[in-house]
Amino acid sequence: MSPSNPPAAAPSPLSLERQICYAMHTTVRAFDGVYRELLAEHGLSYPQYIALMTIGEHGPVTVGRLGELMRLDSGTLSPLLKRMEGARLVGRARDPEDERRVVVSLTAGGRERLDSLGDVPHRVAERSGLSRQQLVDLHRTLRQITESLDSPA
Amino acid sequence: MSPSNPPAAAPSPLSLERQICYAMHTTVRAFDGVYRELLAEHGLSYPQYIALMTIGEHGPVTVGRLGELMRLDSGTLSPLLKRMEGARLVGRARDPEDERRVVVSLTAGGRERLDSLGDVPHRVAERSGLSRQQLVDLHRTLRQITESLDSPA
DNA sequence: GGCAATTAAGTTGTGCGCAATTTGATAGTA
DNA sequence: TACTATCAAATTGCGCACAACTTAATTGCC
Numbered sequence: 001m002s003p004s005n006p007p008a009a010a011p012s013p014l015s016l017e018r019q020i021c022y023a024m025h026t027t028v029r030a031f032d033g034v035y036r037e038l039l040a041e042h043g044l045s046y047p048q049y050i051a052l053m054t055i056g057e058h059g060p061v062t063v064g065r066l067g068e069l070m071r072l073d074s075g076t077l078s079p080l081l082k083r084m085e086g087a088r089l090v091g092r093a094r095d096p097e098d099e100r101r102v103v104v105s106l107t108a109g110g111r112e113r114l115d116s117l118g119d120v121p122h123r124v125a126e127r128s129g130l131s132r133q134q135l136v137d138l139h140r141t142l143r144q145i146t147e148s149l150d151s152p153a
Numbered sequence: 154m155s156p157s158n159p160p161a162a163a164p165s166p167l168s169l170e171r172q173i174c175y176a177m178h179t180t181v182r183a184f185d186g187v188y189r190e191l192l193a194e195h196g197l198s199y200p201q202y203i204a205l206m207t208i209g210e211h212g213p214v215t216v217g218r219l220g221e222l223m224r225l226d227s228g229t230l231s232p233l234l235k236r237m238e239g240a241r242l243v244g245r246a247r248d249p250e251d252e253r254r255v256v257v258s259l260t261a262g263g264r265e266r267l268d269s270l271g272d273v274p275h276r277v278a279e280r281s282g283l284s285r286q287q288l289v290d291l292h293r294t295l296r297q298i299t300e301s302l303d304s305p306a
Numbered sequence: 307g308g309c310a311a312t313t314a315a316g317t318t319g320t321g322c323g324c325a326a327t328t329t330g331a332t333a334g335t336a
Numbered sequence: 337t338a339c340t341a342t343c344a345a346a347t348t349g350c351g352c353a354c355a356a357c358t359t360a361a362t363t364g365c366c
Binding site (some may be wrong): 045046047048072073075076079080083098099100101 | 321323324326330331332
Binding site for chain 2 (some may be wrong): 015016017018019020021022023024025026027028029030031033034035046047050053054070071072121122124125127128129130132134135136137138139141142143144145146147148149150
């Protein structure tokens, strides 16, 4: 111990806002870690899983539309989708009606992989130790944050 | 539109767990974006800010201890701290009592920078649109998730 | 003392994420 | 038609994050 150390419990209370900032940072990492673990055996990263899920739900989508849904730009999605194409999970094709656009769709293998992952979110939720009500509240809170942070400049 | 497309609104309700997974992914990104914006003028990234805050609160700490507090390993912290050292925000020194350890501490400039950032968390919380009670609840939920995900293998 | 096992930090390789730029296609207009 | 502006995706560069490995110091045991 250094001689000038404070007793033990930090006296500074730190504002709630500061604690939230800190908790958000660390908790999300723990959350991601569980997904990483559960998805590893399926050969998927967490972002790849979200992409698979989003394409599966919304059907064939352009890269731009997928970016809106996932809140990611082409700089992130292009290489990610290229890897998923390499893994035979999705197909990419230029839109004949507008050659600027690239339409992404699930392959049969991608659909199969997605179906086999159906219980992963449930297992994560279980491990989180949250009650049903807490999950509902958390979901509403997260949506509220996104909306609020989105709208004003 | 492909011929076999479902009408429009996806009939699959998607489980709450799935929605939470998705919301966590997108919301955290929005949250980070606001921090990025507010911290940019101070020349700090969000992880650098968290590190600065953590070192500031806990006093000089070893890299390992900082990793426990921030939930990051040396593979992330070593280059991050090296950049912060280059920016004259922190100092790094081998512990004379155990030369394996590296002790990280705030420089005068680092302390000053940290102090000048005091209202950033408050501004982020404001923008989030959450009530005081929601902030309290969110904080408790996040802590509960971390604890629960940490403990069992 | 000598030496294997452990520990702390750093390094390497890969993927995610964003800002800024580039490439190529479409739209608009003289 | 030709020229410009706009738009979609891809590319480049940098930082964060983690797994796996390396390096160097300490501990433990003989």
